Amino acid sequence: MTKATxxxxxxxxxxxxxxxxxxxxxxxxxxxxxxVKIVGTKTVHRSVCGIELSTSxxxxxxxxxxxxxxxxxxxxRMLIKDQEYLRRFQLNSGKQLIxxxxxxxxxxxxxxxxxxxxxxxxxxxxxxxAGMGVKVEHDKHMVIQGNIATAAGCLAAVDLVKWxxxxxxxxxxxxxxxxxxxxxxxxQACIY
Amino acid sequence: MTKATxxxxxxxxxxxxxxxxxxxxxxxxxxxxxxVKIVGTKTVHRSVCGIELSTSxxxxxxxxxxxxxxxxxxxxRMLIKDQEYLRRFQLNSGKQLIxxxxxxxxxxxxxxxxxxxxxxxxxxxxxxxAGMGVKVEHDKHMVIQGNIATAAGCLAAVDLVKWxxxxxxxxxxxxxxxxxxxxxxxxQACIY
Numbered sequence: 001m002t003k004a005t006x007x008x009x010x011x012x013x014x015x016x017x018x019x020x021x022x023x024x025x026x027x028x029x030x031x032x033x034x035x036v037k038i039v040g041t042k043t044v045h046r047s048v049c050g051i052e053l054s055t056s057x058x059x060x061x062x063x064x065x066x067x068x069x070x071x072x073x074x075x076x077r078m079l080i081k082d083q084e085y086l087r088r089f090q091l092n093s094g095k096q097l098i099x100x101x102x103x104x105x106x107x108x109x110x111x112x113x114x115x116x117x118x119x120x121x122x123x124x125x126x127x128x129x130a131g132m133g134v135k136v137e138h139d140k141h142m143v144i145q146g147n148i149a150t151a152a153g154c155l156a157a158v159d160l161v162k163w164x165x166x167x168x169x170x171x172x173x174x175x176x177x178x179x180x181x182x183x184x185x186x187x188q189a190c191i192y
Numbered sequence: 193m194t195k196a197t198x199x200x201x202x203x204x205x206x207x208x209x210x211x212x213x214x215x216x217x218x219x220x221x222x223x224x225x226x227x228v229k230i231v232g233t234k235t236v237h238r239s240v241c242g243i244e245l246s247t248s249x250x251x252x253x254x255x256x257x258x259x260x261x262x263x264x265x266x267x268x269r270m271l272i273k274d275q276e277y278l279r280r281f282q283l284n285s286g287k288q289l290i291x292x293x294x295x296x297x298x299x300x301x302x303x304x305x306x307x308x309x310x311x312x313x314x315x316x317x318x319x320x321x322a323g324m325g326v327k328v329e330h331d332k333h334m335v336i337q338g339n340i341a342t343a344a345g346c347l348a349a350v351d352l353v354k355w356x357x358x359x360x361x362x363x364x365x366x367x368x369x370x371x372x373x374x375x376x377x378x379x380q381a382c383i384y
Contacts, residue, residue: 013214014210014213014217015210015211015214015215015373018206018207018210018214018243019207019210019211021206021241021243022205022206022207022210022241022346023207025206025240025241048217049213049214049217050248051210051213051245051246052246053243054244056242122376122382123376123380123382124382124384138376139376139377140376140377141375141376141377141378141380142375151375152375152376152380153373153374153375153376153377153378153380154214154372154373154374155347155350155373155374155375156375156376159375180346181207181345181346181347182345182346183333183334183343183345183347183348183351184312184314184315184330184331184333184344184345184348185332185333185345186333186345188315188333188344188345190314190315190316192316
């Protein structure tokens with residue numbers, strides 16, 4: 001079974017959880033053994049816009065996942081100061097795919113995953129990320145460094161998830177998933 | 193106060209609620225008096241991918257909303273046969289903006305809102321929509337007919353919401369909201 005976790009938290013940016021959630025779930029139309037879980041520190045996390053999102057797993061599930069996807073949002077600023085929280089992650093970028101949307105890059109940096117690497121993030125987090133010693137690529141919507149990818153600007157999630165699926169499966173699977181959400185007449189192709 | 197409702201139901205396509213939800217909430221960064229509610233027939237509706245989504249209003253709130261946004265999903269097939277459900281809507285396309293994503297167009301048709309009009313929908317709903325007497329524009333991601341707009345292919349929601357904001361406010365507001373979710377380096381501009 002191939003497993004993905006989406007890391008949620010209080011005060012997450014709605015679309016940065018739900019776009020990845022929907023796209024990754026579409027893999028299940030091709031591989032029934034693919035599993036995606038939203039994980040967090042509580043049974044329910046509240047989004048910036050007020051959605052009460054139930055989690056389906058705990059943080060430690062990230063440590064055995066094939067793909068770990070860090071969402072973004074104002075809530076990341078609490079997480080990066082919380083050593084107890086950070087210690088729960090035992091990620092291995094040699095074996096796992098690890099990626100972040102927008103300010104989720106701050107969590108990657110706090111976990112020491114971006115040491116010596118460059119990354120991208122949302123404009124509001126650029127100075128913070130640079131202050132953590134990361135070389136920020138201000139104008140790139142996605143920065144890939146081996147098994148680690150950071151993306152910025154909510155809709156960049158499409159390319160980020162596409163990259164992840166290509167790495168977990170192949171480009172045909174990635175193309176099929178993405179084609180299923182493209183606007184009709186703009187490459188849209190249904191997989192169900 | 194300007195009001196929008198997003199119509200949810202059991203078995204909704206996750207992204208077709210949440211993308212509009214996130215985008216419409218961004219209007220509140222510009223106009224604090226804008227309100228967006230997710231409405232339904234129950235306090236909680238379950239998505240195709242298993243999200244338990246709490247509603248914040250009832251169907252009848254659509255009847256006084258400035259914008260009514262119909263989400264999509266397999267669940268629409270139940271709704272269009274449910275006369276009691278359909279009777280709860282008293283929409284006025286002369287005064288309200290009414291729009292749908294993908295198979296949400298089936299609900300617009302069932303409500304009689306597409307009589308004599310053309311529309312677009314997801315490939316899996318094309319025959320059904322045509323069978324309801326609607327001229328389906330197979331290859332268009334958005335079809336605008338006065339105050340009614342139908343869009344198809346999940347990411348077409350970006351253009352659909354942009355159209356709605358332009359109509360509710362102006363193009364500057366619409367541009368600012370959309371720019372805030374574009375990929376960095378591809379027109380992205382932060383409004384918060």
